[in-house]
Amino acid sequence: MSSTTSQKFRDFTTSNLEQSGITKAYELLGIYLTLLKNKEYFELWIRDNAGANRHQAKQCADSIDAFCSQFL
Template identity: 40%
Template sequence: MSTTSQKHRDFVGEPMGDKSVTCLSGIGETLGRRLEVQGFNKAYVVLGQFLLLRKDTEMFTDWLKDATGANSRQAESCAQCLREWCDAFL
């Protein structure tokens, strides 16, 4: 059974609103700055990319790794967080 961080549970447990990209599980300050430079300053903008990629975890993790230099663990954590949020709120 996989475990999730408190950050992940907090994000998935409530509407996204206007949260910063760094509220996403797997995205810390460094990756957050890299995303912000590319225009992905809010969690909902990253969600938009996830949805454009048809909620395909593999395509999203590849995109996130290419866009930010995230490692596999970080990218998969972010994808899982977004998928669970979608399951709860979409």
């Protein structure tokens, strides 16, 4: 997530992710890989499961995609 996100949003997102069973960053990466590295599906998943808005979901998907492009 961007360094400009508010603490309130981070708390809200973390809470929603934990309710979905995601407590570690590598688990979020696992979801992305399970979705066959499809950014569109991942954005929908993160919006539905973490309460992210469209912009935040895109930032998250872009970050994970960049990580995968560089390291996988």
